[in-house]
Amino acid sequence: MHIRFPSKLVAGDLIAITAPSTGVPPSLHPRLDLVIKMLEARGFRVIEGHCLRTVYKNKSADKILRAEELKNFLTNPEIKAILPPWGGELAMELLTLINFAELAKLEPKWFSGFSDLSTLHVPITTLSGWATLHGPNLMELAAELLDPMTQKIWEVLTSDREMVITQQSSSFYQKDHSDWIANPKAGLNLTEPTQWKRLDGKSTAIDFKGRLIGGCLETISRLAGTQFANLPQFYQQHAKDGVILYFESSELKPCELTRALLSLKMHGWFNHISGLLIGRNMEQQVAHSTQQNAFDAIHSVLSDLAIPILYDVDIGHVAPQLSLVNGALAHVFFNENGSTISQYL
Incomplete structure (x- = not known):
């Protein structure tokens, strides 16, 4: 395609x-x-x-x-x-x-x-x-x-x-939403420090390339196995360039997130890709808990993949977020002091 x-x-x-x-x-x-x-x-x-x-x-x-x-x-x-x-x-x-x-x-x-x-x-x-x-x-x-x-x-x-569009990782994210009813002109309320992270826990710099495809996990995961989201076919069509898959979850509870990721793994969504970007999730901030949290979900399902995986990326419902063009060739540079993504339109 x-x-x-x-x-x-x-x-x-x-x-x-x-x-x-x-x-x-x-x-x-x-x-x-x-x-x-x-x-x-x-x-x-x-x-x-x-x-x-x-x-x-x-x-x-x-x-x-x-x-x-x-x-x-x-x-x-x-x-x-x-x-x-x-x-x-x-x-x-x-x-x-x-x-x-x-x-x-x-x-x-x-x-x-x-x-x-x-x-x-x-x-x-x-x-x-x-x-x-x-x-x-x-x-x-x-x-x-x-x-x-x-x-x-x-x-x-x-x-x-x-053109090549380069975007920098953010320094702060929004924890509390602005009230658009009380103040229709309100912008983002960026108060909380943030940083992209490697799922393998390493801090060394990495980079990878591929065509972007992805979106909101709650919705696109329901399309796996249908003609409307045949991502393994998309990967095959763009094997020469490689593919970077990205997703974010807005409201899946940790165990449901785990099940969704396992289902996608069984559908082959994580095979033959160059790298994976995972959006920031509020629940990932839960560090020590006896209950499964969002980080546990992504780590338990994805940590065995032999590809670069970044999480807490600026994607989705926890603003601010990148403007990612599905189908565009992208080059991701990760550095713990600041990361970038360049897209070729």
Whole structure:
């Protein structure tokens, strides 16, 4: 599968906003309005979908309506990017309603976000050949002042193709979320020291290369063994370049995380890859406990793999997070004094 990259976004481009998973409740419409004004201030035109400003039973709308709107936006040549407000829970309902083979014949456009949006990223990249962007959700971009890591998403979206985008590891992460209802302009609350770590406990520098693929473990792990996430096939297609798998977990309890990882191991997701990046998980901070914790989960399942494995990486629900392009060639440099990841668009 040849990976195709969307064109860079420029002033005048049309950006569509729809919620293929969970919609935005009225209490957060001020935040949504702010981010739309921000897009317009950058010179973009914005179209809102009907499946956006309502929430019912964890969804923005019925699955048929959500799928039709997303398909219309994906196939409309005037639209250059689709930026959902955030993820949610049930994007999986849409998979059998989207013709990914049809998308493979069309010019790619940016589809960006994280969490449940990974459910759509993976098949769009592996079945349709579009590079997709796993990074800060649109609602995070409404902040009056963006932190440097979150700000990097705009470099990815607006840089010329063939560019190399390098991102640094963060120094602090967010433990307590800002209240977007009380302060719609709030940014991240970065207070806790953080550092990428090697799973083998070593501190020596390492580096590795490969094409990126991955996302939120809660959602993409459910797709293992299906046509929508045939990662062993993706690895085979890109064996010459190698593949870097990445994932993060937002809410899996340690034993469920262990089971999810064991299942993926049995499905061959950790075979024939160049390296593995694991996002920061709050429970990994639990050091001495008689109960299984998140670190125990990843260590017990993955420590026997003969590949570089980094954890506490800036990916996912414990902000800030990197902007990772599924399908892009990446070069990861680990150093205990600061790490980087460079992506070739």
